[in-house]
Amino acid sequence: MTIRRQLLIYLLGGMFVATLIATLATYIEVRNETNDLFDYQLQQIADALPNEIPIGLNLPVGKVEHEEIEVQVWSADGRLVFTSGPMADMPRFKGYGLRSISYNGKGWRIFSEGNANRFIQISQPHAARNGLAAGMALRTLTPFMILIPILALLIWLVVGRGLAPIHLLAHEVSQRSPDALDPLPDHAYPPELQPILRELNTLLDRLARAFATQRAFVADAAHELRTPLAALKLQLQLVEREHNRVEIEAGFRKLHERLNRATHLVQQLLTLARQEHHATRPQHKPIDLQELAISTVSDHAPQAENKGVDLGVMPFAGAAPRILGDESSLRIMLGNLIDNATRYTQAGGRVDVSIGLGEDGGALLCVADNGPGIPEEDRERVFDRFYRREGTGQSGSGLGLFIARTIADQHEARIALGRAGERGLSVTVHFKPAPSAATASGNGAGALRAILRPSA
Secondary structure (H helix, E strand, O other): OOHHHHHHHHHHHHHHHHHHHHHHHHHHHHHHHHHHHHHHHHHHHHHHOOOOOOOOOOOOOOOOOOOOOEEEEEEOOOOEEEEOOOOOOOOOOOOOEEEEEEEOOEEEEEEEEEOOOEEEEEEEEHHHHHHHHHHHHHHHHHHHHHHHHHHHHHHHHHHHHHOHHHHHHHHHHHOOOOOOOOOOOOOOOOHHHHHHHHHHHHHHHHHHHHHHHHHHHHHHHHHHHHHHHHHHHHHHHHHHHOOOHHHHHHHHHHHHHHHHHHHHHHHHHHHHHHHHHOOOOOOOEEEEHHHHHHHHHHHHHHHHHHHOOEEEEOOOOOEEOEEEEOHHHHHHHHHHHHHHHHHHOOOOOEEEEEEEEOOOOOEEEEEEEOOOOOOHHHOOHHHOOOOOOOOOOOOOOOOHHHHHHHHHHHOOOEEEEEEEOOOEEEEEEEOOOOOOOOOEEOOOHHHHHHHHOOOO
């Protein structure tokens, strides 16, 4: 149902109900007034009767049709000496003054008075009074019934004019192409539509940024995938040309290395696409940081052991902090930090994952290694997409730290690089304080470090 039709139905319906209520109130008020007036009339008729009424005298009483007044007079000995209408069989009712009775299924209003010589009874049916009151009330309703159609036409025209800006806005939106995401002009619309315009423009801005991010991602992904795929094809051609078994085996080793690099890059790209897609809809719930650290370190323990890197979780004294966040996203973030630290730390090196509390009470998650570290001038650039430092001797996608910062931003956390020891690197994620988050026991962290330390 259109807004115009709804307004027309509700406004006219409300007006009609109000008119009926006003008519009912008028009827009740008129009936009360007519009752008082007719009661007074009955008393006046009684007072106007002559003292002596001969039997058979016809007085002009109650001749008005709508009044239907019946006058009866009895003598002192109880004989009916006068009646003004055909209700001669109406009995004499005891009592004096005004009262209401029911006779022959019909309501009557009666006034009685008497003296030593006679008894006067004047009667009038309630229907006559009510009919007069209803007629007067209906006559007051007539102007409203004439006015309602006129008001309906005016409401239809005025509401249509008032809704014109909505149709203009709908037309403006419908005429836009899918790639036209510039803000809608707000000067042509009334104040009532300004909140909708603001939200629409906000949505268009988010869509523009999302599309820009998507286009950048597709361009970067295409550029980054081109090199490893071309290298894979070239390496395969080289292997096909070799006839020496030793050279073939060496070629296959290089082929596996390049394939692993391409696989890692595709995995990182998929992870990045998933995180950017859910950037505005994180599913937050309480998470124990220590349990998260232990679980993630356990997943990466085989990689560290294979390279000869001592990977473990540092013990935390007391109850481990809890935060509100998305567990799968945080696991990806911590996994990328651990993977980077393990990848760039030399054999026999050490990678420590620790948790703690900042000065403001916020939780800290830190991954530190004793590898070559990152020069201070490059510590901001390493968070860029596909940025890889030269001379590290390690292959990578250049997306690990970018993904980690993206997830940290989703959780309103800060991620910072620093020096660990003399030349190592520490990556610290600082979460905002969560006063409502509960704490959990930190038992077992020290024992895990001993389990994951590689044997000498």
